[in-house]
Amino acid sequence: MIVNIYTLIMLFVSFVSLSLGVYLFYSTLKMIYGFQKYISTETKSKFEQKGYLIFLVACVALSIRMLAWPWFYFMLQSFVSEVPGAMCMFGVTQILPSTVTFLQIIKPIAFFIMGGWFLCYYVDKSIPAAPFAKRILYLLLVVCGVLLTDSITDIVYVFRMKPLMSVSCCATFFDVPLRPSAMIPQAILGSHFEKILFVLYYVTNIILIVLLFMTLSKKWQSLSPFLKKIILYSRAAIGVVNIPVVIFSFFEIFAPKIMKLPYHHCIYCFMGNGAVPDAPIILGLFVMGTFAIGWMGILRLICKHDEAQTVTERLILKVNNFSAFCMLASLIMVTVHLIFS
Amino acid sequence: MTKKFWIGLIIILIVAFMGVMYQKYVKSPRCAFEGSAITPIFEVDMVLKDKSTQKFCSIYCATQWFKKNAKSVDHVLVTDEIRGNKIDSYMAYFVESELITNETNDNRIHVFQQRQDALTHAEKFHGTMTDDPFAVDE
Numbered sequence: 151m152i153v154n155i156y157t158l159i160m161l162f163v164s165f166v167s168l169s170l171g172v173y174l175f176y177s178t179l180k181m182i183y184g185f186q187k188y189i190s191t192e193t194k195s196k197f198e199q200k201g202y203l204i205f206l207v208a209c210v211a212l213s214i215r216m217l218a219w220p221w222f223y224f225m226l227q228s229f230v231s232e233v234p235g236a237m238c239m240f241g242v243t244q245i246l247p248s249t250v251t252f253l254q255i256i257k258p259i260a261f262f263i264m265g266g267w268f269l270c271y272y273v274d275k276s277i278p279a280a281p282f283a284k285r286i287l288y289l290l291l292v293v294c295g296v297l298l299t300d301s302i303t304d305i306v307y308v309f310r311m312k313p314l315m316s317v318s319c320c321a322t323f324f325d326v327p328l329r330p331s332a333m334i335p336q337a338i339l340g341s342h343f344e345k346i347l348f349v350l351y352y353v354t355n356i357i358l359i360v361l362l363f364m365t366l367s368k369k370w371q372s373l374s375p376f377l378k379k380i381i382l383y384s385r386a387a388i389g390v391v392n393i394p395v396v397i398f399s400f401f402e403i404f405a406p407k408i409m410k411l412p413y414h415h416c417i418y419c420f421m422g423n424g425a426v427p428d429a430p431i432i433l434g435l436f437v438m439g440t441f442a443i444g445w446m447g448i449l450r451l452i453c454k455h456d457e458a459q460t461v462t463e464r465l466i467l468k469v470n471n472f473s474a475f476c477m478l479a480s481l482i483m484v485t486v487h488l489i490f491s
Numbered sequence: 492m493t494k495k496f497w498i499g500l501i502i503i504l505i506v507a508f509m510g511v512m513y514q515k516y517v518k519s520p521r522c523a524f525e526g527s528a529i530t531p532i533f534e535v536d537m538v539l540k541d542k543s544t545q546k547f548c549s550i551y552c553a554t555q556w557f558k559k560n561a562k563s564v565d566h567v568l569v570t571d572e573i574r575g576n577k578i579d580s581y582m583a584y585f586v587e588s589e590l591i592t593n594e595t596n597d598n599r600i601h602v603f604q605q606r607q608d609a610l611t612h613a614e615k616f617h618g619t620m621t622d623d624p625f626a627v628d629e
Contacts, residue, residue, distance in 0.1 A: 234594055235594040235595055235597075236595070237525065237527045237595040241595070316594060318595075318596075318597070319525065319527075319595035319596045319597075320525070321524065321525040321552075321555075321595075321596060322596070325525070325555075409526055410514070410523075411523065411524065411525065411526045413524060413555070413556065413559065414524065414525050414526055416525075416526075419525070419526050423526060423527075424518075425514070425518065425521065425526050426510060426514065427509075427510050427513050428506050428507060428509070428510035429510075431503075431506060435503075471493075471496070475496055475499055475500070478500070479499070479500060479503040482500070482503060482504065482507065483503060483506070483507040483510075486504065486507035486508060486511060487507060487510065487511060490508070490511040490515075491511060491514060491515075
């Protein structure tokens, strides 16, 4: 185990979220089984009090866990100087590769689900009758499962992380001609994929931003429900397509260009070695903007109720605004760098 | 669009410009191939035909970059590991030995100004003399 302030905080966060998560899982399960259609006023009061406690614990545990995602990368960056041969976070990921890969996949998933849960909880809390309590508890069970898995893997990783082996530089993986980030778009878009990918990045992002702004415009209300549905579904579809487009664009075009290292395609160097100090903001804005599109979908799926319609619609509008801002801001930052670098 | 939205966008623009300014004026030079910090004793400078210079952290990175840009290079300056002098690559002696100069890319090629220094290093670290990696076949 490497002992530094980052690992100690990570361990603290993981143990706190693990213990809260276990309690939360047990209490939620108990509460779901205790759900009855007709109960006495006294039992109802007890039930409500218990419910408040569960939701309070959930808010604390999930907030901590969501912050663990960026913290994980701070921790990886702190290991760079400890691991022989490591130049950036890529070198660190060469030790316990399967655990790190798993963590890098589960952390965004956890962040997304937890964010969705928070928004649903906000809607439910805004209505006195709490019409989505049961659905939110079911979702909380799923969230708890992810939270526990993430926390346990974090603890295992921190304890097992020993910089005993020498690792290779990111250039030996990311800068070879047969790198996956070049081969996949090449297979889909052809040998001159860079130009197409560049255009595709701007096209998908601009369409997505226009669709996001469309729902904010005054004309949106006058559109027919069918047209609204088509726009919402196409927005979700473009949001999903945009993810691989942005990922491959950053690997193949933007990271090398913005870092001013035309042959270096390492996203970890772009993110963490200080060559582009605002790179985490660029990527963070994209992630938040994309997740917000998904969160709107979760809200529409779970918070469907006549009583809650106004609250849900108002919150969806806010999330939509947030998503539009994040996507536009990320696009502007990339463009400013490309023009002025 | 709200006032907050526009203020947010202005802040984002300022942050992006600050990032660009940092890259242009504050950041210390890094290896032009993979962006790592440059240790002066192993520095390789590639002087291009347009008189600009590209700096590299090791012979490995410099050769990788050179393979793709040989036509634009005017001459290459390498650093003598003993004295720290910058010399033209065609005047230097190169030794490939078991001693690694840069653990991140496993570079084992060493540069010397004096032939004797190169031979001593080769003997001490089980190395062999190699050709100038920046020589262009006519």
